[in-house]
Amino acid sequence: MNYDNQKLIDMLAAEYVLGTLKGSARKRFQRLMLSSNRVREATWMWEQHLNNLASSIKSVPPDSHVWEAISQRIDPQQAVVPNNVIQPKTSIWQAWSLIATAASIVLALIIWQPQTPVGQNTQQIALFKDASEKPLWFIDINEQGLSIKASDKLTARTDKDYELWMILKGQDAPISLGLLPKDGVKSLLKDSRFNAQDIALLAISLEPIGGSPTGSPTEVLYTTELILL
Amino acid sequence: METDELLPLLSATAQGNKQAFAKLYNATSAKLFAISLKMLSNRAHAEEALQDAFVKIWHNASDYQVTKGTVISWMISIVRYRSLDSLRYHKVRKEQSLDDDSAISDDLTDSPLAIDYEDKSKLVDCIEQLDEQQKQAIHLAYYKGLTHSELVDHIDTPLGTVKSWIRRGLQQLQRCLTL
Numbered sequence: 001m002n003y004d005n006q007k008l009i010d011m012l013a014a015e016y017v018l019g020t021l022k023g024s025a026r027k028r029f030q031r032l033m034l035s036s037n038r039v040r041e042a043t044w045m046w047e048q049h050l051n052n053l054a055s056s057i058k059s060v061p062p063d064s065h066v067w068e069a070i071s072q073r074i075d076p077q078q079a080v081v082p083n084n085v086i087q088p089k090t091s092i093w094q095a096w097s098l099i100a101t102a103a104s105i106v107l108a109l110i111i112w113q114p115q116t117p118v119g120q121n122t123q124q125i126a127l128f129k130d131a132s133e134k135p136l137w138f139i140d141i142n143e144q145g146l147s148i149k150a151s152d153k154l155t156a157r158t159d160k161d162y163e164l165w166m167i168l169k170g171q172d173a174p175i176s177l178g179l180l181p182k183d184g185v186k187s188l189l190k191d192s193r194f195n196a197q198d199i200a201l202l203a204i205s206l207e208p209i210g211g212s213p214t215g216s217p218t219e220v221l222y223t224t225e226l227i228l229l
Numbered sequence: 230m231e232t233d234e235l236l237p238l239l240s241a242t243a244q245g246n247k248q249a250f251a252k253l254y255n256a257t258s259a260k261l262f263a264i265s266l267k268m269l270s271n272r273a274h275a276e277e278a279l280q281d282a283f284v285k286i287w288h289n290a291s292d293y294q295v296t297k298g299t300v301i302s303w304m305i306s307i308v309r310y311r312s313l314d315s316l317r318y319h320k321v322r323k324e325q326s327l328d329d330d331s332a333i334s335d336d337l338t339d340s341p342l343a344i345d346y347e348d349k350s351k352l353v354d355c356i357e358q359l360d361e362q363q364k365q366a367i368h369l370a371y372y373k374g375l376t377h378s379e380l381v382d383h384i385d386t387p388l389g390t391v392k393s394w395i396r397r398g399l400q401q402l403q404r405c406l407t408l
Contacts, residue, residue, distance in 0.1 A: 014399040017306070018370045019313045020377055041296070048298035049406055051305040052352040053371050059259035060266055066276050067254060070283045075247065169281055170314040200318065 006038070013042035017050050027172070073197050124196050124226045128204055136222065137180055137204070139164075141196070146188040148180055156182035163207045165217055168193065169200040179211050180204065196226050235300035243290035250287055257304055258283070264305060265312045268374045271319070278315045282308040309374075316374045355405035363398030366391060 015021040016029050032039045121142040128137045136154045140147040148164070156162065162182070165174035178188040202224050205217030212218055235256060241249030261282065265275040285307055297303050356364055365384065369375045375383060380391045 010403060011396060011399060014403070015395070018367065018395070018399070019309070019374050020370050020380075020395055022317070022376050044297045047306045048302050049352050049402070050371060051298070051302040051309075052350045053356075053368070054260070054264050054305050054309075055350070056353075057260070057263045057267055057372075060263040061259040062262040062276060062279055066262075066280055067251075067258070069280050070254070070287075071247075071251075073280070073284050074250070074287045169277075170311055170318075 006042075009036075009039055009042050010046075013039065014046045014050075016043060017046040122229055124228050126202050126224050126226050128202075128222045128224050130222070137162075139202070141190075141226070144187075145190050146177065147185060148188065149185045150181045150183050152183075154182070157206075158182075159209070161207045161209050161211055162221075163205050163211050163217065164188070165203045165205060165220075166191070166194065166199050167201045167203060168198050174203060174217055176212065176215070177202075179207075196228055199226055201225060239286075239290050239293055239300050242287065243293070250290075253286075254283060257301060260301070261304060261308045265308050267372055268309070268312045269315060269319075274315050274319055275312070278308065278312045282311045285311070313374050351406060352402070355402050358405060359398050359401060360394075362386075363394045363401070366394045367398050367402075370395065 012021060012025075012029055016026065021029055029039070033043060121144075122140050123143065124141040126139040126141070127135060128139075129135050134153050135151045137151065138149045140149075146164075150156070162180040164177040164180050166177055167174045175191055175193060177191055177194070180186070203217060203220050204222045205212065206219045206221050207213075208218070235253065238249045238253040238256065242253055258279065262275060262279050265278045265282075266272065269275045269278065282304070286304060289307075293300065293303055356367070359367070362384075366380055369380060369383060377388060377391055377395070380386075380395075381388050384391070386394075
């Protein structure tokens, strides 16, 4: 494709902003934005034009728990309360969240029959199961890193390795967290981008010995979500 | 909502001023939430997208330049791109979700084409000059995040025709806007 063609750049930028440019073409365009002023400027121009369409949408105030969550994420120590955000008497979302979290943990512990390795400093946990709900790996995440225990129900292939990945919200490219143990317990360091609030999914892939040769998962076997404690 | 009100708030946000960020949120969140809600037709997903977008705005406030457009346009783009990612991630782009107004407040149940424009910007005038099909395709893509193939299902027209409507509509828009 000839990216020197201004008309082509304009049309790609327009479809990028509109949202009809998708998949690999969208990613290619995003990469192009990093390296080309003309592409960036065309995109900003279309954003400025097309976003006028949004002016006709009638405003809908979000619930106050949205701001609470944002405030918590940008500064967990000290949340700022904007004056005119209405504070509900009780936060049903928070209540549901607590109930759901508690239920998830109880379920995880029930499923995980052997001694669970949940430590005192645990911040999040994750449990990978196979299609028949058989537990395979249990992950305990604390400040220092990830402690991963392979279940004795795991039948690992000797000619392959299993690699752990995180998929961040809004990003398609998984980030490797390291190779998983085939038995026993193994510790992994936390990637600098590891932030529980930003993680959409954890995934395990089947890889040649030594891990993914490409930097991307070869064959995704299992996915699970982090359980926040 | 005036740009000159938002620019000092965004500048202060870029300096790490959380009170300014809270004011920026108060000034814009209802509009941005409505955009995400209209696109996602799912309150929980729209709240998540809004949350992610504002965390990004907090971290990237210093990246904003006037050449990128108005502050509100820059913020709308962040919310829309996050909402598009969410749409594709959750795979909620089903035919019924377009008509499912249960998650949307009453004032959002109008179709994109029935919107009564308050902002008589040049874009609105130029959009009005498009063919009805071009206008419909561009509106559905912008407001609902529909891809080409989803537009094919929604307006029951071959893919090549839909692509052509969008491309020609955008070309015509560009000509009109640069006049």
